[in-house]
Amino acid sequence: MDPILDIALIVLLPLALALFAYKKSLMTPWATVTAYAIAEIIGFCTNIMWVLAFFMFPVVAFLATKWKLKEKMERGLQEGKKGERSVLNLLGVGAIPVAISLVYAFNGTHPELLAVAFLSSLAVSTSDTVASETGIWAKKTYMITTLEQIKPGPNGGVSLYGFGTAFICTVLFAVVGYELIFQDFSLNALRSLIIVAAGMFGNVMDSLLGALLENPGYIGKYTNNCATSLMGALLGFILYMIL
Numbered sequence: 001m002d003p004i005l006d007i008a009l010i011v012l013l014p015l016a017l018a019l020f021a022y023k024k025s026l027m028t029p030w031a032t033v034t035a036y037a038i039a040e041i042i043g044f045c046t047n048i049m050w051v052l053a054f055f056m057f058p059v060v061a062f063l064a065t066k067w068k069l070k071e072k073m074e075r076g077l078q079e080g081k082k083g084e085r086s087v088l089n090l091l092g093v094g095a096i097p098v099a100i101s102l103v104y105a106f107n108g109t110h111p112e113l114l115a116v117a118f119l120s121s122l123a124v125s126t127s128d129t130v131a132s133e134t135g136i137w138a139k140k141t142y143m144i145t146t147l148e149q150i151k152p153g154p155n156g157g158v159s160l161y162g163f164g165t166a167f168i169c170t171v172l173f174a175v176v177g178y179e180l181i182f183q184d185f186s187l188n189a190l191r192s193l194i195i196v197a198a199g200m201f202g203n204v205m206d207s208l209l210g211a212l213l214e215n216p217g218y219i220g221k222y223t224n225n226c227a228t229s230l231m232g233a234l235l236g237f238i239l240y241m242i243l
Contacts, residue, residue, distance in 0.1 A: 120236025135162020
């Protein structure tokens with residue numbers, strides 16, 4: 001791609017996507033600025049394809065959040081006031097992808113490995129968001145640490161319905177994200193399976209940390225998000241090295 005065109009896309013496309021997300025009440029004003037800043041760092045450290053892969057998460061989050069939003073608000077289970085994400089949400093999701101992008105820029109000796117770690121970290125956020133936004137409609141929800149049946153909503157609550165929808169969306173994210181960055185799915189489809197495994201692992205760990213550390217108040221929600229995003233990236237990294 002022409003360097004000037006690449007720069008133009010990196011600057012303008014994330015701006016358009018961020019403004020669209022703000023207009024649709026997916027993000028607060030400062031979260032919109034934060035999302036754009038994250039996208040710019042990723043873009044100038046890597047390329048536009050990594051930016052598009054990053055923005056797949058807000059798209060999935062938007063669809064999952066807006067699904068039956070009115071009913072969620074009636075039950076008090078929505079994110080923010082109307083499903084919007086805050087600055088802390090964006091930092092929890094974006095910190096690890098940004099760190100990986102910076103490593104890529106300053107020491108990109110293993111670009112494929114870093115790309116898998118990047119997608120794996122985002123797969124965790126995608127999986128967790130979908131599970132949280134859809135799992136509240138499950139007929140049966142259980143606390144992950146005790147398997148006691150509970151009402152949907154608390155940290156650590158899991159359900160087959162939420163896990164299933166998360167798995168489907170994580171697979172879609174992995175396949176599309178892989179194709180965006182590598183642009184050759186036939187090269188090695190195993191990488192996309194690594195991304196799926198990392199995403200679902202991070203999802204489970206989010207529930208465990210939520211039950212064991214977040215509910216007692218030892219950590220906050222956004223620390224949990226960042227920690228599990230890092231776990232997913234590390235698992236993707238390790239699996240890629242092994243396989």
